[in-house]
Amino acid sequence: MSWITVVWSINVGACLTLATMYLAVWCKQRESWVHLLFSCSAIAAAAISAFELWMMNAQTVERYEALLRWIHVPVWVLMLSFVAFVRLYLHAGRAWLAWSIYGLRTLVLILNFIFPVSINFRAITDIHHFSWAGEIVSLPVGLPNPWGLISSFTLLLLLIFSVDATITVWRRGDRRRALLVGGSMIFGAILAWHVPLVIRGVIEVPFFLGFTYTAIVAAMGYELSNDMAQAAHLACELELSHKRLNLAADSADLGLWEWDLSKDEIWVTPTRRAQLGFPVSEKITFEDLISRWHPDDRDKVRQALRDAIENGKDYNEEFRGVLADGSVRWVAARGRVQVNRQGKPIRLLGVSMDITARKQAELEAARQQQDLAHLARVTTLGELSCSLAHELTHPLTAILSNAQAAQRFLARDDADLDEVREILNDIVTQDQRAGEVIHRLRLLLKKGEPQKHCDDVDLNEVVRDVLKLMRNDLINQNVTVDTDLAQNLPRVTGDRVQLQQVLLNVVLNACEAIADYDSSERQLLIASKSENGAVGVSVTDRGRGIPEGKLEQVFERFFTTKQEGMGLGLSICRTIINEHRGEIWGTNNAHCGATFHLSLPIVRSDALSAAPSEVLDRSALTATDASAPRVTAPSGVAQIRCDRIGGGRTEGKRVEQSCSKGGSDH
Amino acid sequence: MPPPSSPTVFVVDDDEAVRKAVSRLLRSAGIAMAAFASPGEFLAQYDPATPGCLVLDIAMPGFNGLQLQTTLGEKGSSLPIIFLTGHGNVSKSVQAMKHGAFDFLSKPVKDKDLLAVVRAAIETDAFVRREQAKFSEIRARLDTLTPREREVLEHVVAGKMNKQIAADLGITEATVKMHRARVMAKMKVQSVAELARLTERCGIKGTNLLKSAA
Numbered sequence: 001m002s003w004i005t006v007v008w009s010i011n012v013g014a015c016l017t018l019a020t021m022y023l024a025v026w027c028k029q030r031e032s033w034v035h036l037l038f039s040c041s042a043i044a045a046a047a048i049s050a051f052e053l054w055m056m057n058a059q060t061v062e063r064y065e066a067l068l069r070w071i072h073v074p075v076w077v078l079m080l081s082f083v084a085f086v087r088l089y090l091h092a093g094r095a096w097l098a099w100s101i102y103g104l105r106t107l108v109l110i111l112n113f114i115f116p117v118s119i120n121f122r123a124i125t126d127i128h129h130f131s132w133a134g135e136i137v138s139l140p141v142g143l144p145n146p147w148g149l150i151s152s153f154t155l156l157l158l159l160i161f162s163v164d165a166t167i168t169v170w171r172r173g174d175r176r177r178a179l180l181v182g183g184s185m186i187f188g189a190i191l192a193w194h195v196p197l198v199i200r201g202v203i204e205v206p207f208f209l210g211f212t213y214t215a216i217v218a219a220m221g222y223e224l225s226n227d228m229a230q231a232a233h234l235a236c237e238l239e240l241s242h243k244r245l246n247l248a249a250d251s252a253d254l255g256l257w258e259w260d261l262s263k264d265e266i267w268v269t270p271t272r273r274a275q276l277g278f279p280v281s282e283k284i285t286f287e288d289l290i291s292r293w294h295p296d297d298r299d300k301v302r303q304a305l306r307d308a309i310e311n312g313k314d315y316n317e318e319f320r321g322v323l324a325d326g327s328v329r330w331v332a333a334r335g336r337v338q339v340n341r342q343g344k345p346i347r348l349l350g351v352s353m354d355i356t357a358r359k360q361a362e363l364e365a366a367r368q369q370q371d372l373a374h375l376a377r378v379t380t381l382g383e384l385s386c387s388l389a390h391e392l393t394h395p396l397t398a399i400l401s402n403a404q405a406a407q408r409f410l411a412r413d414d415a416d417l418d419e420v421r422e423i424l425n426d427i428v429t430q431d432q433r434a435g436e437v438i439h440r441l442r443l444l445l446k447k448g449e450p451q452k453h454c455d456d457v458d459l460n461e462v463v464r465d466v467l468k469l470m471r472n473d474l475i476n477q478n479v480t481v482d483t484d485l486a487q488n489l490p491r492v493t494g495d496r497v498q499l500q501q502v503l504l505n506v507v508l509n510a511c512e513a514i515a516d517y518d519s520s521e522r523q524l525l526i527a528s529k530s531e532n533g534a535v536g537v538s539v540t541d542r543g544r545g546i547p548e549g550k551l552e553q554v555f556e557r558f559f560t561t562k563q564e565g566m567g568l569g570l571s572i573c574r575t576i577i578n579e580h581r582g583e584i585w586g587t588n589n590a591h592c593g594a595t596f597h598l599s600l601p602i603v604r605s606d607a608l609s610a611a612p613s614e615v616l617d618r619s620a621l622t623a624t625d626a627s628a629p630r631v632t633a634p635s636g637v638a639q640i641r642c643d644r645i646g647g648g649r650t651e652g653k654r655v656e657q658s659c660s661k662g663g664s665d666h
Numbered sequence: 667m668p669p670p671s672s673p674t675v676f677v678v679d680d681d682e683a684v685r686k687a688v689s690r691l692l693r694s695a696g697i698a699m700a701a702f703a704s705p706g707e708f709l710a711q712y713d714p715a716t717p718g719c720l721v722l723d724i725a726m727p728g729f730n731g732l733q734l735q736t737t738l739g740e741k742g743s744s745l746p747i748i749f750l751t752g753h754g755n756v757s758k759s760v761q762a763m764k765h766g767a768f769d770f771l772s773k774p775v776k777d778k779d780l781l782a783v784v785r786a787a788i789e790t791d792a793f794v795r796r797e798q799a800k801f802s803e804i805r806a807r808l809d810t811l812t813p814r815e816r817e818v819l820e821h822v823v824a825g826k827m828n829k830q831i832a833a834d835l836g837i838t839e840a841t842v843k844m845h846r847a848r849v850m851a852k853m854k855v856q857s858v859a860e861l862a863r864l865t866e867r868c869g870i871k872g873t874n875l876l877k878s879a880a
Contacts, residue, residue: 390725390752394681397750397774401687404777408694423690430683472752475725 002135004206008053011214015046018221025228037085038220044078045217047071049210056137056206061124064140069118076109078213079158082185085220090181092165092172097157104154111147120148120199130204137206144199152196159189177223184219188212246270255352257335259286261309261345272352277324294320294328308337309345318355330359369575374447376572377501380508381444387472388441395434402427440469443497456491457499459535459600463526465496466503470511478519479511484527492535492600494580499600502573502584506539506596509569513543513594534582534599542593551586573598673788674716675699678708678734679723679750684773688721688750688780695781697788705734717795719746719768719787721780724758732758735765744794746787750775804864810852818845822858823865 019042026035051071058064083101086093112119124142131137166182191212197203246269249256255272259265266284268276276292278284290298297319308315315335320328335350381388406423409415467474467481474481507524514522525540546554553559557571570584577584582600589595675692677699679685685701692699698718702708706729708720720738724731735747746768751759759770768790769783811819814835821831828846832839855861 393752393773394684398681398683398687400774401684401691401777401780405687405690405694408691408777419690426683426686430687433683472725475727475730478730480728 004056004135004137005053008049008056008210011049011210012046012053015042015049015210015214015217018217019043019046022221022224034085034089035224037081037088038217038224040081041078041085041213041220042217044074044081045210045213047074048078048213052207052210058127058138061127061140064127064138065117065121065124068120068124068140069112072109072112072119075209076105079105079154082213082216083158083161086161086165086181086185089220089223090165090169090177092168093161094164097161097164101154101157101161104150104157108151108154111150115145115147117142117145119145119151120195121145132204132206139198139204139206141201148196148199152193155189155192155196158192159186162186162189180219181216181223184216188216249351253354255331257350257352259348259350261347275323276321292321292323294322296320305348308335308348312337312339312345315348315350318359329354330356366579369579370447373498373501373572373576376505376569377444377497380501380504380569381441383508384470384473387476388437388469390472391437391469392434395430395437398430399427399434402430440465444469444500446497455494455496457494457496458489458491459499459528459537460485460489462496462499462503463528463537465500466507467526469500469504470507474511477511477515477522479514479522479524481507481524481526484525486527486529489528489535490530490602492580492582492602494600495576498576499580502576502598503537503539505569505573506598510539510541510543510594510596513541513545517543530602534601536597536599538595538597540589540593540595542589545588545592545594546586548588551588554586555584672698672717673792674718675784675788676708676712676718676720676745677701678703678705678720678726678731680704680726681723684723684750688775691777691780692784695777697781697784705729705731705737708734709737714741714743714745717788717791719748719784719791721748721750721784724749724751724762732761732765735762735767739765744791744798746791748780748783748787801867804853804868807853808865808868811849815845815849815852818842819849819853819861819865822846822849823862 019039022035022042023039026032026039029035048071051067051074055064055067055071058067080102083093083098087095087098108119115122117123121140122143122145124140126141128139128141129136130139162182162185166178166186169182170178192209194203194205195207195209198205198207245256248254249269250271255269255275257266257268257272260267264285266286266289268278268284268289270280273280273284276289278288290301293301301317301319304315304317307313315333315337318330318332321331322328331352332355333350333352335348337345338347338349340346402423406420406427409420409423463483463485467483507526510524511522514524521542523542526537527540528535528537530536555570555574559571574584577598577600580600582598584596584598586594586596675697677685677688677692678701679688680703682703685703689699689701700711702711704726705722722731722734731749738745738747747762747766748768749759749762749770750773751770752773762770768787771779771783808816808819817835818831821834826834828839828842832842835842850856850861853861853864855864
């Protein structure tokens with residue numbers, strides 16, 4: 001066997017091997033088109049070498065003609081896949097050049113099959129055998145086809161394309177690639193020029209187009225294998241990093257998790273997987289995972305996840321999980337949705353943390369807080385006890401007098417039974433009234449459950465409740481309370497009793513602030529309004545205000561301006577309001593007195609969306625209404641519309657607010 | 667003079683239930699009454715000529731019981747006021763007492779206590795009104811006297827003899843006698859003692875006070 005046969009065959013084998021390897025890679029990573037293009041070019045290079053070998057050994061003109069005609073198919077494939085590879089893999093080369101090459105080369109292929117012999121020859125007259133490097137090889141002799149110039153022109157375009165792409169890559173700083181791939185491309189494109197020269201009989205060498213392309217294919221293969229080596233290295237690194245991550249996660253008692261939304265498959269760190277009682281390799285679906293959470297918390301978690309996936313919010317939730325050993329642990333989970341290019345959520349990545357200890361501490365703190373709040377509440381009610389007792393005397397007086405009147409009516413000969421019936425009805429009503437007073441008291445005296453803010457509370461109702469509780473106290477102190485309550489106030493989520501306690505404290509403080517003033521000055525204004533997603537209640541007095549610089553201090557624990565005060569009231573108010581995610585603060589009015597504001601968020605958004613226009617109108621209305629009572633008018637006189645409540649009686653009237661004390665009291 | 671109307675108990679209490687119940691109790695005892703929700707409402711309708719008494723809640727929002735008491739006092743009303751008080755109204759009760767409240771009853775009030783006090787108050791009012799009527803009568807009689815007759819009256823009440831009076835006033839004793847007889851006739855009295863008692867009721871003790879009183 002001649003060495004030429006051996007070398008060309010080796011080339012074919014090498015190219016095919018490369019092609020097979022990368023075809024296998026492409027089969028596993030279908031989106032990686034460069035691997036397919038590489039395979040195509042390698043197969044084409046192998047085919048070209050094979051054709052060349054056959055041509056060198058061709059003995060008849062007909063055979064040579066056929067081989068020369070068909071070799072253009074692999075050449076077409078090679079040039080197209082090669083140009084596409086450069087564009088795709090190196091992101092270089094001008095598009096118009098690439099398309100010109102695609103078009104012209106395809107034209108060459110078509111013309112090749114239209115002409116009787118091929119694009120290269122009009123006719124092959126003879127086969128010229130000559131000795132080359134110790135071997136006898138065959139070359140065609142004939143009339144070159146002038147259309148073969150198009151083929152040569154595509155080679156020129158390929159050279160230009162390769163130089164341009166190489167320069168682009170070089171300038172990009174990727175010099176190794178520029179040298180290797182670009183260099184081999186230019187080298188190959190130059191060497192390919194031996195074909196037209198041989199055809200025109202300028203030089204006498206066998207065709208070795210296969211080798212020139214093999215060089216390029218080898219360079220491309222080297223680059224790709226580099227990538228694969230790098231990928232393998234990264235895989236190693238990843239494995240290591242994975243281990244480190246697991247170690248870090250385990251040390252910090254963190255659980256990492258990832259939820260593939262399309263496959264509904266959840267990956268969690270091995271330790272957490274074991275804790276939750278999942279077998280090592282079993283697939284975990286969302287339903288599997290949520291079945292490990294506490295039944296009471298599942299809906300909440302589902303809702304939070306739905307929010308995260310549908311609205312792209314960060315997932316951030318605290319819930320109870322039931323471990324494989326049956327123990328209940330508090331878990332805080334945070335996560336974020338990943339979306340694909342179309343913006344569709346594909347997976348949720350996150351971390352979970354065991355916060356049982358913190359939660360227990362929080363619960364304990366909340367319990368203590370609750371105890372303290374209860375203590376303060378009982379103390380406050382103690383201050384009010386006299387007037388609260390009096391609150392019962394009204395219904396009791398009515399009951400006794402009614403009953404004794406009934407006795408007297410019955411003792412008469414002409415007893416009016418209708419009258420007696422009416423009396424009995426009134427007695428029942430008054431008894432219920434007394435019962436309500438006691439019920440209100442009992443609610444306030446009762447110790448609440450910590451962290452139980454689950455009622456929907458109308459703050460206007462809270463204001464009315466507090467005024468009912470304080471009715472008698474207000475009468476005794478000669479305090480008039482004006483109210484300006486917004487209509488259809490959105491509800492807030494909270495503990496009604498605790499909110500009553502806060503308002504009770506604030507109103508009691510306001511009463512004390514004006515205790516030394518003339519009865520005409522003893523006026524309070526309680527206003528409610530809804531704005532910016534929050535409901536606000538303000539209590540305005542016309543006392544001497546709070547000394548500047550102490551506006552914040554009054555909320556500190558054990559800070560008091562009273563002789564008998566413990567200094568707990570407002571600090572507990574602030575704690576309660578903070579727990580409700582609200583705010584409480586005090587301001588001094590422009591002319592006299594102070595205003596305490598409390599603001600609570602409207603948690604339920606459906607209340608807003610139900611009638612948005614109405615809400616807008618209302619907030620605009622209350623905003624203007626509420627600005628007036630703050631007594632900010634420079635003249636010290638503000639006309640406001642409000643309802644006057646004197647211990648429960650309500651009558652609408654205009655009240656002229658004037659501040660005779662002025663700012664000197666500050 | 668119109669005939670005196672029957673005694674009426676005025677109930678003023680802002681609590682509707684209490685007001686209604688107390689009114690019923692009074693009605694059950696056959697006592698005429700009128701109820702008002704606030705001192706203002708009462709003042710708007712009150713006719714001082716109506717005898718009776720006032721059952722008043724001491725603690726009311728705004729214009730309260732004590733203020734009503736003061737207002738009535740300023741108007742010269744002698745209507746007896748029975749205060750109904752709750753707990754914790756000691757200071758107010760003391761204040762009311764100082765201003766001459768008729769009595770205090772603490773809520774809840776027993777029917778016997780209330781009715782007894784109400785009746786006593788009505789009687790007192792009737793007595794006072796009778797006294798006031800007499801006083802007015804005396805004043806009316808006094809008003810018929812001429813200035814000279816009043817001077818004579820003062821001296822007679824002071825216990826002076828006709829001769830002394832004549833000397834003091836610079837008139838004859840006969841003239842003094844004539845004035846004296848006219849005074850006795852106009853004042854519709856038989857004796858000097860009776861005259862002294864009448865004038866004393868008006869706070870006159872034979873001094874020049876009578877002049878200023880007139």
